Amino acid sequence: xxxxxxxxxxxxxxxxxxxxxxxxxxxxxxxxxxxxxxxxxxxxxxxxxxxxxxxxxxxxxxxxxxxxxxxxxxxxxxxxxxxxxxxxxxxxxxxxxxxxxxxxxxxxxxxxxxx
Amino acid sequence: xxxxxxxxxxxxxxxxxxxxxxxxxxxxxxxxxxxxxxxxxxxxxxxxxxxxxxxxxxxxxxxxxxxxxxxxxxxxxxxxxxxxxxxxxxxxxxxxxxxxxxxxxxxxxxxx
Numbered sequence: 461x462x463x464x465x466x467x468x469x470x471x472x473x474x475x476x477x478x479x480x481x482x483x484x485x486x487x488x489x490x491x492x493x494x495x496x497x498x499x500x501x502x503x504x505x506x507x508x509x510x511x512x513x514x515x516x517x518x519x520x521x522x523x524x525x526x527x528x529x530x531x532x533x534x535x536x537x538x539x540x541x542x543x544x545x546x547x548x549x550x551x552x553x554x555x556x557x558x559x560x561x562x563x564x565x566x567x568x569x570x571x572x573x574x575x
Numbered sequence: 576x577x578x579x580x581x582x583x584x585x586x587x588x589x590x591x592x593x594x595x596x597x598x599x600x601x602x603x604x605x606x607x608x609x610x611x612x613x614x615x616x617x618x619x620x621x622x623x624x625x626x627x628x629x630x631x632x633x634x635x636x637x638x639x640x641x642x643x644x645x646x647x648x649x650x651x652x653x654x655x656x657x658x659x660x661x662x663x664x665x666x667x668x669x670x671x672x673x674x675x676x677x678x679x680x681x682x683x684x685x686x687x
Contacts, residue, residue, distance in 0.1 A: 503581075
């Protein structure tokens with residue numbers, strides 16, 4: 461079975477400082493990894509994905525994530541946080557092959573950027 | 576281009592009733608997936624359809640059913656509603672069998 465762990469329910473960071481939202485995963489075979497953001501009373505908005513290739517993935521709104529196979533991690537990062545980045549962030553994984561086609565999500569991390 | 580659309584936006588039902596939620600995928604997308612997001616949790620996979628065939632089912636009871644129409648739109652049906660079915664129901668569409676997905680705004684179901 462595939463799973464995702466987001467060890468921090470809440471991350472607080474000052475505006476202008478770098479931010480990191482952590483994610484580790486478990487899946488059979490090679491993973492496809494995703495980050496989504498959710499604003500209050502809204503659906504999920506895609507940020508970035510890792511399928512294959514370069515371990516550093518760049519996404520929307522200045523976000524990036526680093527795939528680390530040995531640590532089974534896919535942490536989300538941004539060099540300089542904005543107050544508007546405050547939202548709920550979800551990491552998700554699916555296997556690159558096999559019958560498990562669905563995305564499995566973590567429990568989410570609430571990011572608050574303080575002005 | 577319109578994104579994934581879902582209707583209705585909000586819905587209030589009483590226990591024991593039945594509900595139907597609707598989803599229209601992005602034009603050209605052939606795969607639709609449904610997820611349930613209970614408050615404070617991540618989305619949980621319910622169903623995936625591709626080319627009108629069920630391609631995956633999550634760990635949900637038989638009260639949950641879905642179908643995909645020839646125009647690739649989809650309906651999610653939930654029978655005999657329980658209080659625990661109160662959640663945000665998200666629909667996602669993709670070109671193929673999910674390499675990333677575009678999500679709709681969701682339908683907020685409240686069961687009283």
